[in-house]
Amino acid sequence: MEASDVSPVQRRTFLMVMAAAVGGVLTAAAAWPLLRFLSPVGAGDAAGKVEIAREQVPVGAVHFFQHRGRPAVVLQQTAGQFIALSAVCTHLGCVISWEAAKGEFLCPCHGGRFSSEGQVLGGPPPSPLESLPVVVDGGLLIIG
Ligand code: FES
Secondary structure: OOHHHOOHHHHHHHHHHHHHHHHHHHHHHHHHHHHHHHOOOOHHHHOOOEEEEHHHOOEOOEEEEEEOOEEEEEEEEEOOEEEEEEOEOOOOOOEOEEEOOOOEEEOOOOOOEEOOOOOEEEOOOOOOOOEEOEEEEOOEEEEO
16 A cells, blocks of 8 residues: 555544544643642541651751652751641742741742741741641651
């Protein structure tokens, strides 16, 4: 079969099928991050707890980690007093950083500021950072 043996209808059908396939793949690729962002945490993750060695969080320091697939942070404010928070800014979801010199969290996206307890100090965030329960078990911090 030579190229000239293909009728215009067959060629048009082939091109339409290929265009639909490519369009479907591109749509799926574009939609995947949005669907993943909007999907709730899976039931298997609901009871997820994270164990962190206590020595990884010296007094006045923070330790970032993943909790249920999302960034989180634990801080030892004073000796033996641990605070764990979601590290996701409540404005538009950027990941906060720790400003040790100021003793507060800063969101790099729009300048949101949070206290070491997660309360809003300034900027556009509408609500405090989500608090996570912390249990000290010997040399371990059990968070979540
Ligand atoms: Fe944090 Fe806008 S996303 S201040």
